[in-house]
Amino acid sequence: MFKMRMLRICRKSIKDAFKSIFRNFSLSMASISCTAVTLILVAVAILVTYNVRSITNDIEEVLTIVALVDQNATEEEVEALKTQINDLENVDAEKTTYDTTTDIKESLSKDDDIKEILEILDDFKLESAFVVHVKDVRDITDTAMEIEGFDKVSRVKYGESLVNKLVSMFDIIKNACIVAVIALILVTAFLIANTIKITIFSRRQEINIMRLVGTSNTVIKFPFLIEGFVLGIIGAIIPILLTIYGYAFFYDFVGGKLFTDLVVLVKPEEIIYITSLVLVIVGGVVGMFGSVNAVRRYLKI
Amino acid sequence: MEFIELKNVFKVYKNGVSALADVNLSISKGEFVFIIGQSGSGKSTLTKLLYREEKPNRGSVFVGNINVSKLKNGNVYKLRRKIGVVFQDFKLLPKLNVYENIAYPLESYGMKDSEIREKVLKALERVGLKEKIRSYPNQLSGGEQQRVCIARAIVNEPKLIICDEPTGDLDPKISKEIMDVLDKINREMDSTIIMATHDREIVNRMKKRVVCLHEGVIVSDKKKGSYVQNENA
Structure with missing residues (x-):
């Protein structure tokens, strides 16, 4: 009612x-x-x-820091470096990878043209590298600098300042x-x-x-x-x-x-x-x- | 306790005008009472106290068992649903036709359409205006508009009907018709009717109880059958 x-x-x-x-x-x-x-x-x-x-x-997805590793670094040193990098606050550890020279060569070889070039330049020097993904792209510069300061890191490359x-x-x-x-x-x-x-x-x-x-x-x-x-x-x-x-x-x-x-x-x-x-x-x-x-x-x- | 009781009621408006002073009044169920007096004597104020348009400064006002003077604002509508009010200026909604104007209160109470229809037709029959059911207020004469106003007041069959100068704007012939309608309602519905007026002719003819106000004070209260020779009597 x-x-x-x-x-x-x-x-x-x-x-x-x-x-x-x-x-x-x-x-x-x-x-x-x-x-x-x-x-x-x-x-x-x-x-x-x-x-x-x-x-x-x-x-943010595509922007990564590439940390090139010293060629004469031992396996233990690379492992230690990996822990150091993953421990950084801004580093997305799950997405971060370590590519050895063989990995890089294999991945490059997928492209036929590059494969040819690689075959010609047999002694072409490749460096192993950490491909580091960051959580916040705004702090990428700071993170890159920190990584550059680590032992056994020869060079660091990351997205241009324009990005x-x-x-x-x-x-x-x-x-x-x-x-x-x-x-x-x-x-x-x-x-x-x-x-x-x-x-x-x-x-x-x-x-x-x-x-x-x-x-x-x-x-x-x-x-x-x-x-x-x-x-x-x-x-x-x-x-x-x-x-x-x-x-x-x-x-x-x-x-x-x-x-x-x-x-x-x-x-x-x-x-x-x-x-x-x-x-x-x-x-x-x-x-x-x-x-x-x-x-x-x-x-x- | 009587149906309506005013005890030691004082009303002073904010501008300092004293409208009622120590008014005591009892009205029984089914009575027809005229409140008479000159303009400014407090007639309208007295009626307004009954439907809580105004609040007394002192004293108490009882309608039925409701202490109107202590009623909270949010509950005033409950009182008004039990009271029918007839105004001098009719207060009809110009954009609604006769039927809609009378049905309006019932619709806002949430009543069923069939029930509303039945009640509205009954009310219209009582005031003798069935043939104008689809007309709009501006197509009606003053007398007809007042009948619509009365029909709206009685549609919910209230036990109390308050009329504030209902014939004030009408000529004597039409006034008589309106009074006949109100008298009929008083007899048939056994509703108490309180009517503020300064129309001496009507008061004399109807021979009902007459309460006379002068400057906010009740100066005479004559029982059924008496009439007024002088407004100040």
């Missing part, structure tokens, strides 16, 4: 919320468009952040995007709160009558919360369509890579649906948050 009553009240609230959206159509449109614009920017920020993270990961700069630039972009997203979400919440505020003011007479005929506060407030939620969700529709079709179009347009082969974009299907879900949630939650705020502040009953 109670459940049925609540259900009917919910149904009425939802109906009232939609009625109000259509009744104050221009105002609703204004806040929907503002939400849409904000959410588009949110979508862009999410896509950029996601891509930057993926690109950074890719770079390093690229990574730190990506970091800045990612952080800027996160800040922008938070700021935009706040702006959206403010806009929706404003719409609800105006709706409350334009319906003051109605609210007053509702109170006089014995409508409970919850029933009066509920439609406003739903209205904010619905405005947020509707505002998310265009940004979602833009995310799904726009990103796919952009991806195809640039062929999945940006400038060089090193910068590979995230495939649309891996990212667009999750981004859309985030937009719906952000739209709905922010809309609701905005209206809760407005109701609390302007609907004193």
Whole structure:
């Protein structure tokens, strides 16, 4: 009985919320468009952040320190060096390998052209080396220097500083995007709160009558919360369509890579649906948050 | 205890205006009571205390067994569901038609559609406005709008109906019709009706209990059948 009553009240609230959206159509449109614009920017920020993270990961994957080992090092010394390297905090021990000259020769021989060259240059000197993977590419220079300082390490080679700069630039972009997203979400919440505020003011007479005929506060407030939620969700529709079709179009347009082969974009299907879900949630939650705020502040009953 | 009890009620508004001073009043179930007095005598304030639109500064107000003066804001709606209020300015929602205006309170209580329909039609029949069921307030005359307001007040069959100058904006002929409707409701539904008015003609004709207020004080309380010759009497 109670459940049925609540259900009917919910149904009425939802109906009232939609009625109000259509009744104050221009105002609703204004806040929907503002939400849409904000959410588009949110979508862009999410896509950029996601891509930057993926690109950074890719770079981290390929960026290694190659520590060339002294040719006259004994097996024990190589073993000791291996422990030393693996004990470093920034070294990913599982991925780090030790390639002997034979290993390197074998791996190079897989390529027919190089195999020929190797056969011609029979006395071509190859050095055994540790291929060290790091956990955080930002500290690669420090780690490389430490390894260089170890006994029996003849030389150390690692990714050029350009790559390093690229990574730190990506970091800045990612952080800027996160800040922008938070700021935009706040702006959206403010806009929706404003719409609800105006709706409350334009319906003051109605609210007053509702109170006089014995409508409970919850029933009066509920439609406003739903209205904010619905405005947020509707505002998310265009940004979602833009995310799904726009990103796919952009991806195809640039062929999945940006400038060089090193910068590979995230495939649309891996990212667009999750981004859309985030937009719906952000739209709905922010809309609701905005209206809760407005109701609390302007609907004193 | 009587159905309605006001004990040593004082009301002073924030701007310093004293509206009621030491008012004591008891009203039994099923009574029809006029509250009369000049403008500013405290009639409206007294009725507003009953449906908790205003709170007394001192004293207590009981409606049924509810201590209205101590009712928390969040629970006021429970009281108002048991009371029907008829206003001078009707307070109808302009975007809703007659049926929707009357059904509105019941819908917000979460009542079943079939039950609402039955109650609304019954209320409309009582006020004699069935043929205007789909009209909007702006398509109705003043008298018709007031009937809709009365129908909304009685739709949940309350035991108390409060009317604040319901005929204030209506001409004498229409006022008489409205009073006939209220009288019928009082008899048929056995509802207590408290009506604030300064329409002497109506009061004299109806011959009901008359409580006269002057500057916030009850100056006379005449039982059934009495009438007023002078507002200050």
